[in-house]
Amino acid sequence: MAEKYLVNGISSNEISAQDRGLHYGDGLFETIAVVNKKLLCWDEHIKRLVKGCEKLNIPTPDKKVLENEALSLLDDKEKAVVKIIITRGTGGRGYKIPENIKPARIVFISSWPDHVNKYSNTGINVRVCEYRYAKNSRLAGIKHLNRLEQIIARSEWNEEDITEGLVLDHDEHVIEGTMSNLFCISGNKLYTPDLTHSGIDGVIRSKIIDLSRELNFEIEIKNITLEFLLDMDEVFMCNSIMGVRPVKKIEDKKFDTHKKTDTIIKTLEEHEIIPL
Amino acid sequence: MAEKYLVNGISSNEISAQDRGLHYGDGLFETIAVVNKKLLCWDEHIKRLVKGCEKLNIPTPDKKVLENEALSLLDDKEKAVVKIIITRGTGGRGYKIPENIKPARIVFISSWPDHVNKYSNTGINVRVCEYRYAKNSRLAGIKHLNRLEQIIARSEWNEEDITEGLVLDHDEHVIEGTMSNLFCISGNKLYTPDLTHSGIDGVIRSKIIDLSRELNFEIEIKNITLEFLLDMDEVFMCNSIMGVRPVKKIEDKKFDTHKKTDTIIKTLEEHEIIPL
Numbered sequence: 121m122a123e124k125y126l127v128n129g130i131s132s133n134e135i136s137a138q139d140r141g142l143h144y145g146d147g148l149f150e151t152i153a154v155v156n157k158k159l160l161c162w163d164e165h166i167k168r169l170v171k172g173c174e175k176l177n178i179p180t181p182d183k184k185v186l187e188n189e190a191l192s193l194l195d196d197k198e199k200a201v202v203k204i205i206i207t208r209g210t211g212g213r214g215y216k217i218p219e220n221i222k223p224a225r226i227v228f229i230s231s232w233p234d235h236v237n238k239y240s241n242t243g244i245n246v247r248v249c250e251y252r253y254a255k256n257s258r259l260a261g262i263k264h265l266n267r268l269e270q271i272i273a274r275s276e277w278n279e280e281d282i283t284e285g286l287v288l289d290h291d292e293h294v295i296e297g298t299m300s301n302l303f304c305i306s307g308n309k310l311y312t313p314d315l316t317h318s319g320i321d322g323v324i325r326s327k328i329i330d331l332s333r334e335l336n337f338e339i340e341i342k343n344i345t346l347e348f349l350l351d352m353d354e355v356f357m358c359n360s361i362m363g364v365r366p367v368k369k370i371e372d373k374k375f376d377t378h379k380k381t382d383t384i385i386k387t388l389e390e391h392e393i394i395p396l
Numbered sequence: 397m398a399e400k401y402l403v404n405g406i407s408s409n410e411i412s413a414q415d416r417g418l419h420y421g422d423g424l425f426e427t428i429a430v431v432n433k434k435l436l437c438w439d440e441h442i443k444r445l446v447k448g449c450e451k452l453n454i455p456t457p458d459k460k461v462l463e464n465e466a467l468s469l470l471d472d473k474e475k476a477v478v479k480i481i482i483t484r485g486t487g488g489r490g491y492k493i494p495e496n497i498k499p500a501r502i503v504f505i506s507s508w509p510d511h512v513n514k515y516s517n518t519g520i521n522v523r524v525c526e527y528r529y530a531k532n533s534r535l536a537g538i539k540h541l542n543r544l545e546q547i548i549a550r551s552e553w554n555e556e557d558i559t560e561g562l563v564l565d566h567d568e569h570v571i572e573g574t575m576s577n578l579f580c581i582s583g584n585k586l587y588t589p590d591l592t593h594s595g596i597d598g599v600i601r602s603k604i605i606d607l608s609r610e611l612n613f614e615i616e617i618k619n620i621t622l623e624f625l626l627d628m629d630e631v632f633m634c635n636s637i638m639g640v641r642p643v644k645k646i647e648d649k650k651f652d653t654h655k656k657t658d659t660i661i662k663t664l665e666e667h668e669i670i671p672l
Contacts, residue, residue, distance in 0.1 A: 125413055127413055132413070133412060133413050133414065134410035134411065134412060134413055135410065135411060135413045135418065136409060136410060137401055137403055137408070137409050137410055137411045137481075137502055137504070138409065139418065141418045142411065142415065142417045142418045142481065142483075142541070143425070143481070143541065143543070144421070144541065144542075144543035144544065144546070144547055145420070145421030145541055145542050145543060145544055146543070146544065146547055149419070176544070176547075176548075177551065205413075205418065205419070207418075213506075213509055214550070214575055215543065215546040215547045215549075215550040215574055215575060216550050216551075217547065217550075217551050226413055228413070230489075233489055251534065254530035254531060254532040254535075255530060255531070255566065256530040256545070258527065258548055259530075259544060259545075259548075264544055265418070265419065265420065265421055265544075266420075266421050266542035266543070266544045267419070267420035267421060267422070267491065267542070268420065268421055268422065268452070268535060268540055268541075268542045269532070269535075270420070270491040271420055271422055271452075271491045271493065272452075272534055272535075273491075274490070274491040274492050274493075275453065275492075275493055290531065298491055299490055299491060
């Protein structure tokens with residue numbers, strides 16, 4: 121639960137019950153790690169948010185206003201999480217986009233989640249979800265507010281020692297975790313699933329792709345089957361809050377090493393891309 | 397825009413900015429026609445709402461509480477629209493469903509939309525949307541709050557004389573309109589699309605299927621192509637507010653008669669299923 125909030129710039133924990141974000145999930149969000157009062161990958165988060173607004177035809181929020189609001193919520197804690205929600209605002213009857221749009225802007229800060237560092241040293245256990253993501257190229261990539269698919273997939277397990285669930289699409293291609301992107305390594309090749317039809321184009325994922333040459337990997341974005349994945353040397357998952365986590369186990373398949381993943385983690389930490 | 401509101405039983409137009417309905421579209425809704433202080437098809441709306449709650453594992457709302465709240469908002473106007481939203485409420489971090497769920501309940505009333513009766517006599521003009529609905533059998537049928545697909549499809553046209561857009565799925569099967577279900581007639585056969593993988597199981601649609609024998613039709617629920625549809629004698633679309641509307645035109649194809657649709661409308665009006 122968030123601890124401090126700004127709704128359209130005003131300290132408030134309520135939004136209009138007429139907001140299209142509530143009625144239709146008509147909006148976007150970003151979740152940003154804060155370390156020592158620095159918003160990690162701020163430019164990249166804003167870039168994705170703007171891309172989402174353009175795709176959904178929502179007027180683009182003012183970057184500087186968002187940044188000032190986020191910074192105004194920071195306190196002296198070493199780490200925190202900032203979440204931004206942009207909705208199309210209130211108005212209109214039914215699905216038709218109203219003519220005079222005034223997007224709503226919500227900025228939250230909350231404490232760093234304790235569970236995040238729990239399994240960092242040895243890697244995380246991952247299950248394969250039964251749920252399959254729908255294919256939807258118009259909505260793929262952006263971080264929109266229609267997230268029932270993730271809730272359904274995440275509801276499949278309660279075991280505390282399982283950190284993440286892997287979700288495939290209807291063609292049995294591995295897409296990502298319920299809350300993270302996926303990479304796998306074989307030799308000097310780094311693979312990550314093609315997200316043309318499903319999934320979220322994660323900020324950390326983008327950064328790793330951009331840095332692949334510096335990381336001494338040849339990157340390939342492709343359709344990945346479970347069989348292909350389980351045959352890899354190393355697998356890791358990533359998001360803005362948990363950073364990069366080596367995968368120790370997918371179902372019964374163990375991955376014995378995460379040496380190359382560790383070097384990636386080190387480089388990303390040096391670049392202040394992921395929290396230490 | 398709604399004119400009177402109850403949020404968890406209290407007269408308010410605001411909800412918590414932490415509500416999972418806003419963050420994830422984690423909830424359901426119903427839109428109900430009110431005629432002379434009667435909530436049309438109330439039992440059927442509640443039945444679908446309960447089914448949706450069961451599918452999403454949200455505790456079922458108290459039917460009597462919802463009914464009392466809806467009735468308390470009615471005034472002396474001949475017609476009105478009641479909308480109910482049920483969300484999983486606040487709580488939890490991320491997609492995982494929190495242990496102590498307290499769903500949120502929002503009941504709105506708004507005036508009857510003027511545009512609804514505009515094209516009722518002669519039938520409506522319909523376009524074929526370019527957007528294709530994703531296939532998702534876990535979410536199909538229920539009226540959940542993830543409605544970006546409908547917003548995208550509805551944003552394709554602005555012509556005032558086009559009432560509805562027909563949306564197909566990725567297999568080129570006709571599913572429904574952006575806000576209504578679809579039926580078509582050939583001889584004494586009444587067809588409506590199979591909604592196993594996409595679409596909303598509309599209350600009026602269900603009623604028509606149930607009454608098909610009384611209406612002297614043989615009903616068939618099946619995959620319908622655009623070619624099949626355009627070859628029909630009559631086509632109509634339906635939802636709780638607009639009732640049943642004969643289709644005059646789909647793109648350039650004109651339907652010359654709506655005699656059989658008119659008898660269906662008459663019967664549904666007599667049963668107080670659709671507004672007069």
